[in-house]
Each structure stands twice: as C-alpha cells, then as structure tokens.
Amino acid sequence: GQSLEQPSEVTAVEGAIVQINCTYQTSGFYGLSWYQQHDGGAPTFLSYNGLDGLEETGRFSSFLSRSDSYGYLLLQELQMKDSASYFCAPYNQGGKLIFGQGTELSVKP
Amino acid sequence: GAVVSQHPSRVICKSGTSVKIECRSLDFQATTMFWYRQFPKQSLMLMATSNEGSKATYEQGVEKDKFLINHASLTLSTLTVTSAHPEDSSFYICSASSPIGWGYTFGSGTRLTVV
Numbered sequence: 001g002q003s004l005e006q007p008s009e010v011t012a013v014e015g016a017i018v019q020i021n022c023t024y025q026t027s028g029f030y031g032l033s034w035y036q037q038h039d040g041g042a043p044t045f046l047s048y049n050g051l052d053g054l055e056e057t058g059r060f061s062s063f064l065s066r067s068d069s070y071g072y073l074l075l076q077e078l079q080m081k082d083s084a085s086y087f088c089a090p091y092n093q094g095g096k097l098i099f100g101q102g103t104e105l106s107v108k109p
Numbered sequence: 110g111a112v113v114s115q116h117p118s119r120v121i122c123k124s125g126t127s128v129k130i131e132c133r134s135l136d137f138q139a140t141t142m143f144w145y146r147q148f149p150k151q152s153l154m155l156m157a158t159s160n161e162g163s164k165a166t167y168e169q170g171v172e173k174d175k176f177l178i179n180h181a182s183l184t185l186s187t188l189t190v191t192s193a194h195p196e197d198s199s200f201y202i203c204s205a206s207s208p209i210g211w212g213y214t215f216g217s218g219t220r221l222t223v224v
Contacts, residue, residue, distance in 0.1 A: 048212065095158075
C-alpha cells in the first residue's frame with residue numbers, strides 16, 4: 001500500500017515564503033512529484049525529484065530526502081494567484097500516480 | 110506540446126442514464142491513460158488505468174461494470190458512467206504520462222451532475 005501525509009491547510013501573506021511538507025510510504029519508489037490545482041481546475045505539474053536534494057524552478061523549489069521518506073515544496077515571493085491546493089505524489093514502479101489529501105494554501109494580502 | 114483534451118466539460122444527466130466522457134491526447138500517443146474522480150474539497154482518487162488495446166485495470170472498490178473504460182486507439186480513452194445515480198455526481202479527470210519531462214498531463218475535467 002501507500003500512505004502520504006501533508007498538512008491540510010496553510011495560510012500565508014503575499015511576498016512570504018511557505019513550505020509544504022510531505023512524508024510518504026510506498027513500495028518501488030522512484031521519485032516525488034508535486035502538482036498544483038486551482039479550485040475547479042485540473043492539476044498541473046510543478047516539479048519532480050528523482051534524486052535527493054533541491055530542485056529549483058523559478059519561485060518554486062522542491063526537496064527530497066529518500067532516507068527520511070520526506071519531501072517539501074517551497075514557494076517563495078507568494079502571490080495571490082498561488083492560492084490553490086498542492087499535492088505531493090510519489091512515482092513508483094507501477095507507473096500510477098496516487099495523490100495525497102493535498103494542502104490548501106491561502107495567500108492573504 | 111503534451112496536451113490532453115477532455116470532453117464534455119460539464120454534463121447533466123437523469124438518473125438511470127449513461128454518460129460517456131472522452132479523453133484525447135492531441136499531440137502525442139498515450140498507450141496508458143488514467144481516470145480519476147474528485148469530490149468537492151477532496152483529493153483525486155484514481156479509479157482505473159486505461160491501456161490501449163487491452164482491458165482497463167480498476168482500483169479496489171471501483172465497479173468495473175459501472176465505469177466502463179475503452180482505450181481503442183493510441184490517442185483516445187473513454188469513460189462511460191452507466192446507470193448513473195446522484196452519488197456518481199463528481200469531477201472526473203483523465204491524465205497521461207507526458208512525453209516531455211517527468212510530469213503527467215491532465216485533461217480539463219468533466220463535472221458530472223446526475224439529477
């Protein structure tokens with residue numbers, strides 16, 4: 001089976017930095033991905049970590065520690081449009097993408 | 110590139126009828142597609158894996174006779190909700206592994222309302 005844990009809600013102000021943590025348990029683990037979903041929309045791919053360490057893509061960065069079965073998504077210079085749900089999703093041997101419960105990020109002015 | 114088109118975006122149907130949802134990969138071939146269901150304020154739940162030219166693989170608890178999946182070509186997968194009931198009202202989304210990079214590409218989703 002697979003289990004994922006991430007905070008259900010996070011609130012931050014514009015311009016701030018927020019970190020969304022994800023711990024996972026899954027077999028045949030390849031790497032950890034992150035997706036963003038705005039209310040009523042489809043998920044969009046943000047990042048993927050296949051190796052330990054930090055991956056940076058513009059204002060978003062993602063980190064993975066395989067030994068700790070832990071990763072996080074770091075959002076910098078928060079903007080109102082970043083208000084959305086964020087999901088971590090491990091890639092595993094089966095090729096299926098299973099999502100966690102997601103973290104709802106609210107960015108306040 | 111790597112666009113997945115899903116239709117219809119919204120559908121309202123009467124209880125007991127069937128509804129077909131189409132998912133097309135527009136600029137790449139997708140031998141495998143995935144179907145998800147999402148209830149309000151909840152996560153995406155994987156329903157089944159659609160394999161071109163073979164039977165779909167359903168997740169535990171998903172009724173294969175109720176949610177019929179057909180993947181007859183490398184660019185089209187369909188999900189048919191048969192004998193729909195109000196509890197089937199949900200947001201249905203398809204996805205495919207993108208040929209570009211590591212991400213999965215999602216369709217825009219279909220909001221089904223059964224009345």
